[in-house]
Amino acid sequence: MLKGTNLTLRAVTRDDLPHYVEWFSDPEVTRHLLWFLPVNMDVETEWYERQLKDSSVLNFAIVITATQKHIGSVSLGKIDHKNQVAELGIVIGDKTEWGKGYCREAIRLLLGYGFNTLNLNRIFLHVFTENIAGKKCYEHCGFKLEGELREATFSNGKYINHYIMSVLRREFLSK
Numbered sequence: 146m147l148k149g150t151n152l153t154l155r156a157v158t159r160d161d162l163p164h165y166v167e168w169f170s171d172p173e174v175t176r177h178l179l180w181f182l183p184v185n186m187d188v189e190t191e192w193y194e195r196q197l198k199d200s201s202v203l204n205f206a207i208v209i210t211a212t213q214k215h216i217g218s219v220s221l222g223k224i225d226h227k228n229q230v231a232e233l234g235i236v237i238g239d240k241t242e243w244g245k246g247y248c249r250e251a252i253r254l255l256l257g258y259g260f261n262t263l264n265l266n267r268i269f270l271h272v273f274t275e276n277i278a279g280k281k282c283y284e285h286c287g288f289k290l291e292g293e294l295r296e297a298t299f300s301n302g303k304y305i306n307h308y309i310m311s312v313l314r315r316e317f318l319s320k
Contacts, residue, residue: 161206168238171240215239231269269291288310
């Protein structure tokens with residue numbers, strides 16, 4: 146469990162799965178995610194069981210500490226201990242909590258854990274170029290633009306470019 150000023154990152158539980166089904170079935174929530182298909186409890190239960198056994202991924206539920214309200218998920222995936230690299234993913238699924246700074250706080254908590262506890266050196270992510278708010282949030286958390294993948298994803302009848310962004314341990318620790 147990781148605690149910040151307003152948020153707690155805790156292990157995902159089976160009780161959280163209905164939230165994921167609701168969020169990942171909402172096109173507004175998933176519009177900037179690589180996940181495009183609605184899900185059901187069977188799909189989420191299979192995901193939950195797989196991720197429990199996968200040492201290359203860590204998933205945390207994002208919870209508002211004061212109310213214990215589950216509002217999203219943040220993860221480190223593709224964890225490569227040899228090269229000390231991982232990929233960050235985040236979603237604030239509860240739309241009533243958008244724009245309140247929770248994304249930044251959750252990312253900072255996870256970066257601290259990744260660099261200080263897991264001894265990672267580089268954490269990277271992909272963000273759609275049209276996701277301007279996401280890119281600003283990541284920059285605020287210390288991520289730097291590395292490049293652009295042209296027409297990397299096909300969604301809603303068009304190709305979408307991705308930015309690749311990363312933050313290094315020394316950059317994060319120097320802030």
